[in-house]
Amino acid sequence: MLRNVDIVDAHHHFINAPALVYPWIESRQPALTALLANYYDAAHPYLPENYRADVCALPLTGSIACEFGAADGVAEAIWVQQCADRGDVPNAFIAAVQLDSHDLPDVLARYRDLPIIRAVRQPLYWAVDPIKRLGARGDYLGDRAWLRGFERVADAGLVWDLLVYDEQLPTTHHLIASFPKTTFVLEAIGWPLDLTAGGFSRWEERLRAISEFPNVVLKLQGIALILGTSLTAIGPWIRMAINIFGARRCMFASHYPIDHLLWDSQTMVSTMQAALADLLAEERADFFGETARRVYFPSADS
Secondary structure, three states, rough: OOOOOOEEEEEEEEEEOOOOOOHHHHHHOHHHHOOOOOOOOOOOOEEEHHHHOOOOOEEEEEEEOOOOOOHHHHHHHHHHHHHHOOOOOEEEEEEEEOOOOOOHHHHHHHOOOOOOEEEEEOOOOOOOOHHOOOOOOOOOOHOOHHHHHHHHHHOOOOOOEEEEOHHHHHHHHHHHHHOOOEEEEEHHHOOOOOOHHHHHHHHHHHHHHHOOOOEEEEEEEEEHHHHHHHHHHHHHHHHHOOOOOOHEEEEEEEOOHHHHHHHHHHHHHHHHHOOOOOOOOOOOOOHHHHHHHHHOOOOOOO
């Protein structure tokens, strides 16, 4: 049974196909099927009404949608704005950017006209194993053109959703320290690649180090995808994450429709609630909703 708590889902996706083209759907990516064998079972239209049906059992009071690899990120953002203008979900949007692109100024100018956009992101996931490389390159954080692009994002006052594996976290410290007024949302619990006991210790050490930066908050999306669905599998990781960052700097997220392949909304929330049973009521409120509100500033009517 779900405990009484208002929920803001800090991370879910839409797929507006065929109106928008998604290259990762058009051409199957081995990295995605390596991540989850049936990943492409979710590669079909997933619109606001589909999302609402999947979370209808939850006391949802708001949501933040995230770009999902559309070929035209601006067109995707415009469509999401149109959904919000009709009074539908979401309450905020994390849009796509390519920081070293020559058209970045034009893209950011377009985004300024879309009030639904509160954050932007670009995948930086890189690893020795090629099958785990979800970013285009592994050297962005040292690339001058990319860093100039980041300055434009910071000047625009946008939140930056940070997509790196845990082993990459030390390389992000200089960037985070250089932009103390920019909020960084570390996605996917700092995505640990090694789930062994030794991997857990290294992830904990890296997470503690990055938590020292007060402008970093942690988003716990993709929990089922990364860790599994059982209380035994997820409990130690999410409890440690909240122990390190505190509930006021952690936020719940569904990662639907992908994680919907692994658990339904009631199982997802009840399992996470069981893992966090020792939290105070105020801490539960922060984790399940208030942190996301503070970070992404969803609309007041959410």
